[in-house]
Amino acid sequence: MGASLVTIDNVDMRYGGADGTLAVSGLNMVVERGEFAAVVGPSGCGKSTLMKLVTGLHIPQQGLVTVAGIHVTKPVSIVGMAFQNxxxxxxxxxxxxxxxPLEIVERHRRRLRKHKKEYVEKAEHLLETVGLKGFGSKYPWQLSGGMQQRANLCRALIHEPELLMLDEPFGALDAFTREELWQVIRDLHASQDVTIVLVTHDLREAVFLADNVHVMSARPGKILKVHKIGFARPRDLSVMYEAEFNDVVQGLRGEIADARAVA
Structure with a gap:
């Protein structure tokens, strides 16, 4: 970890013109290079707005968003994204x-034709990393939901993004598949030189995966508190059965309940 990769500085974002809905207000956030950050909060608190601000899909009416030292005024090319579906x-x-993505990202598109074999090998290596060795020739409808989400993670990482944004990526999966994928993303973060921001409703997921958990207020959203998660890495799923882990989860649950009550 070193200098910050993402900085959100006093940002307001309103949808629907001057009288529209204020989604986030006075939003501040810093994510260090190499960090795994999780964002939690009540429903409708602006978590997805935060994602869109960082990736440049929305430009705020007030404040600054900076990614890799550059003021964000358009979609950011160093970002990989994976969503719930x-x-x-x-x-x-x-x-x-x-x-x-290699057909879309400019610097790769030019190389793809000449170096197709190299990129195919890289894609196959990523698929193997997430437990999909030999599934490259299958079509999406031949894969389970969990397998599709594994492939989705590979697609988000294929162009070697410096920043990976995950918006509820495991929310639609059953508990066992979800826990398998937590281990996959844990290992990807350890092995790839990537900074990750995860938006999730699942507090166990946030505490298991993240270095820091950012708790958002009810709408208009801002960061109320940042919790440093002290469990040593690499983390095993068994950590979730320790009293200390559950104390952290319950503490977060209480904070989010309080944030909802204020709304």
């Missing part, structure tokens, strides 16, 4: 779905 193109194989 993996939007795999059904007519493309899993491998071709993973390679898709």
């Amino acid at each position: 993996p939007t795999m193109l059904p007519w493309r194989t899993t491998l071709d779905n993973v390679l898709l």
